[in-house]
Amino acid sequence: MNTRWWEPRLALRRFVADLVAGELAHLRRGALPVPQPWAEDLRLDEDLAVDSLELITLAAALAEALHLHESGIEDYLLARRTIGEWTDIAAAGLERFDARLTFRTSGSSGTPKPCPHAVATLQQETAHLATLFAGRRRVLCAVPSHHIYGFLLGVLLPRELGVAADAVVDLRASSPAWLARGAQPGDLVVAHPDFWTAVARAVPQLPAHVVGVSSTAPLAVDTARRLGESGLARLVQVYGASETGGIAWRRSHDDPYTLFPHWRLDADDARSLLRTLPDGAQQPFAPQDALQPVGERQFVLGARHDAAVQVGGINVFPERVRDVLRRHPGVEDVAVRLMRPEEGTRLKAFIVPRSGTAHDDALLADLRTWIERELTPPERPKALRLGPRLPVGPTGKPAEWDLQEGGLRPAA
Missing domain, CATH: 1.10.1200 (Non-ribosomal Peptide Synthetase Peptidyl Carrier Protein; Chain A)
Structure with a gap:
């Protein structure tokens, strides 16, 4: 149709x-x-x-x-x-x-990839989502509509729910705190984990019967808990990819993901999923994450196969960021990691200066300029630390580092 x-x-x-x-x-x-x-x-x-x-x-x-x-x-x-x-x-x-649309991956590796979709396959997902969000009166959207998640939840889903286009409210021009006074009973809030984290911090109480949905990256357990305490009636988490749209959903961190009706686990290949297209054909897909089956139609997520991490809902590859920083003439070696949950949601970098380089402050200032020029905003480390050697554990393997120890130089 x-x-x-x-x-x-x-x-x-x-x-x-x-x-x-x-x-x-x-x-x-x-x-x-x-x-x-x-x-x-x-x-x-x-x-x-x-x-x-x-x-x-x-x-x-x-x-x-x-x-x-x-x-x-x-x-x-x-x-x-x-x-x-x-x-x-x-x-x-x-x-x-x-009949067809093309969305692009974030391109944080330097090469955004086009992902064509038949509109009929996108409708498969929104038809099921409509059963999860029946009765919603407005859709408050904090994601852009040209990304597949924003298109599915902010364009197709409102039509499926009978929500008029002028009842789709763009949240990006407002502070997350606006929800405390601007949300209404019956609203659906479509957002990403960083937005939900800000809501959990800024909104002590939400209006009754407001439902949320999150996607593009894992949502911290503490964020989900605090949102529940603030009165969010339900928070549905969607797992998917630009290549596929949504694959599965869950209502709580305590639950496994449940596959959408047109997806199933491939019994012959543990790393593969099968999608039933509108014409009945079967299409295999290898997800970027390891899936651990729980019964026939549910799974829990394992580690990513491609070593990407999520920053602001965008796939970022720490190894690429490391390569860019290592090209700086004052840098001998670099380690790049995602911050621990208690530290933040951005990347951090531990930098070993090349022998004979300028004073720490001068090197850090030049590195910040280099980072701004060479990396996209999600890729830019927000905490830089200098040291004589990369941190390693007792067995000699790469180790974490504490942002609060001496030598920390926060990035601008």
């Missing part, structure tokens, strides 16, 4: 604006001059200072995401300059072809 998800113009404009903002932030490696949400008449060239090369990149990204090449309308993007005009072009293209 064709959803015509793009017919509420507000939903389509939000998708277009989120994609442009995401691409520009990646190109410029920083914040944009105009905060969202954006008006129809916002100009790419004047308000966002988009140059001709950036315009080509943005147009290509939108054409790829919406498959505008299927309608032959993508070249019109280069002749238009406002968000409203790009929304018009997107709507015209989708009127001709709207």
Whole structure:
């Protein structure tokens, strides 16, 4: 069944604006001059200072995401300059072809990967999600709609629930503390773990009957507990990937994940899942995490196969960050790790200076400049520590280090 998800113009404009903002932030490696949400008449060239090369990149990204090449309308993007005009072009293209969409992975390894999806397969997930969130009156969304999680939960799911496009509220322009006064009974809050952590800290009491959903990374047990104490009626955690959308869900850290109806564990391959497509075909998928089966349709998560960690809902590869830092002429060796839960949610780096390098403070200042230039925001270590050798344990294996010990130099 064709959803015509793009017919509420507000939903389509939000998708277009989120994609442009995401691409520009990646190109410029920083914040944009105009905060969202954006008006129809916002100009790419004047308000966002988009140059001709950036315009080509943005147009290509939108054409790829919406498959505008299927309608032959993508070249019109280069002749238009406002968000409203790009929304018009997107709507015209989708009127001709709207059966497939392409989302991209975060690209924190340096090479974002396109992940095409048939809209019919995305509907499989939202049809089941609608049974988990029946009766919701509004959807408060803290994730961008051009990412697959934001699209599924912030665009397709509201339609499935009968929630109007203007009842989808963008939380990104508000402090998480806004929920204490802005949320209403019956709301569904769609967010990522960092947002939920901020809510747990800033909101002592939520209105009754507010339900939440979290995805893109594991949620800390303490955060889930504090949210329950603040009155959150239920917090559903979704496990999935850009390549697949949602795979499974759970209501509590004490529960295993339960597969969506169109997924099942592969009895012949412990590292594989099988998806039943709308036409009945079976599609195998190898998840990035080890899955430990609990019965036929449930599992618990093991370690990641690719050594990635999650920062702000984005896959980050510490080994890549280490390689970038080791290229600095003042660095002999580096260890990079995700902070422990009590330390924070970002990366930290232990750095062994090269013999004869400048004073500690000068090296740290130069490293911060290097980090800002060479790494994306999620990849940037937020605590730097210098030492004569990398920390090792009694057996000689790499070891943790305490941020509070001498030699800590917090990154800016």
